[in-house]
Amino acid sequence: MVKTKTPILKFDNLNVIYNEGQPNQVHALKNVSGEIHEGEFISIIGPSGCGKSTLLHTLDGLLKPTSGTISINGSEVHGPDENRAMVFQDFALMPWQTVYDNVAFGLRLAGKKDKNIRDKVLHYIKMVGLEGFEHKYPHQLSGGMKQRVGIARGFAVEPKVLLMDEPFSAIDEQTREIMQEEVLKIMLNEKKTVIFITHSIDEAVFLSSKIILMSVRPGQIVDEIKIDIPYPRTLETKALPKYQEYKQTIWDHLKGEVRRQYKKGEA
Numbered sequence: 001m002v003k004t005k006t007p008i009l010k011f012d013n014l015n016v017i018y019n020e021g022q023p024n025q026v027h028a029l030k031n032v033s034g035e036i037h038e039g040e041f042i043s044i045i046g047p048s049g050c051g052k053s054t055l056l057h058t059l060d061g062l063l064k065p066t067s068g069t070i071s072i073n074g075s076e077v078h079g080p081d082e083n084r085a086m087v088f089q090d091f092a093l094m095p096w097q098t099v100y101d102n103v104a105f106g107l108r109l110a111g112k113k114d115k116n117i118r119d120k121v122l123h124y125i126k127m128v129g130l131e132g133f134e135h136k137y138p139h140q141l142s143g144g145m146k147q148r149v150g151i152a153r154g155f156a157v158e159p160k161v162l163l164m165d166e167p168f169s170a171i172d173e174q175t176r177e178i179m180q181e182e183v184l185k186i187m188l189n190e191k192k193t194v195i196f197i198t199h200s201i202d203e204a205v206f207l208s209s210k211i212i213l214m215s216v217r218p219g220q221i222v223d224e225i226k227i228d229i230p231y232p233r234t235l236e237t238k239a240l241p242k243y244q245e246y247k248q249t250i251w252d253h254l255k256g257e258v259r260r261q262y263k264k265g266e267a
């Protein structure tokens, strides 16, 4: 018998219905199931409004599903905990707190004493290249630097799974390419499991070991595409014929979903 490893994160038959029973009811996720294994980099891609953020928030525990279950290493979970951390699109930094305090936030929230977290906070600030900026406030930083603070804060709690909701969408193109490489480096060094939402097929192929493709609402998983390109990946990876083939395949899948969305009049 083939022995399969327990997935780090498993979700079964997730349904999310907003405003259930009301005239403005929205069925956002329908029977969504999946397994994520340690060390995977999963991107979720799908038409706008298909339920990607809903899925991520549900996996984080911020949103309770209408039905379905989530388990971490085989144990069912019912809310947020230290196993998962989110990095938000709009950085979600506290403007009145320094870089250091923003990165320390999750650790303090978990009840850790200041004297015990200092080394860890400084380690993650250094990891994202912000050494020397510990005492700066968010308004003194560029967009790319703010997002690096958000990433350091996510990593600092040392979650088993890092959930990233379009983390680079508010960053300019050049910084974005550099950040993509940086996140991959960190992910490989720190051996993290990442679930990542993006609208960019290029970003998804570059970063992912697997891409999950979602349908128009109610969001369902319609395909999973393994990206068989070895890590570490660099900007040169993008020139590989295989890379371009993956991009075309994903776009062919996605095009069908986007067309369906237009027909439904929701784009």
Ligand SMILES: Nc1ncnc2c1ncn2[C@@H]1O[C@H](COP(=O)(O)OP(=O)(O)OP(=O)(O)O)[C@@H](O)[C@H]1O
Pocket: 018, 019, 026, 028, 046, 047, 048, 049, 050, 051, 052, 053, 054, 055, 217
């Ligand atoms: N709190 C809420 N109350 C009611 N409806 C909601 C709520 N949050 C999201 N929705 C609806 O649920 C559906 C899925 O939203 P969600 O934000 O998960 O999609 P998405 O795929 O992340 O979208 P985008 O790609 O545009 O960011 C959308 O129709 C959205 O309008």
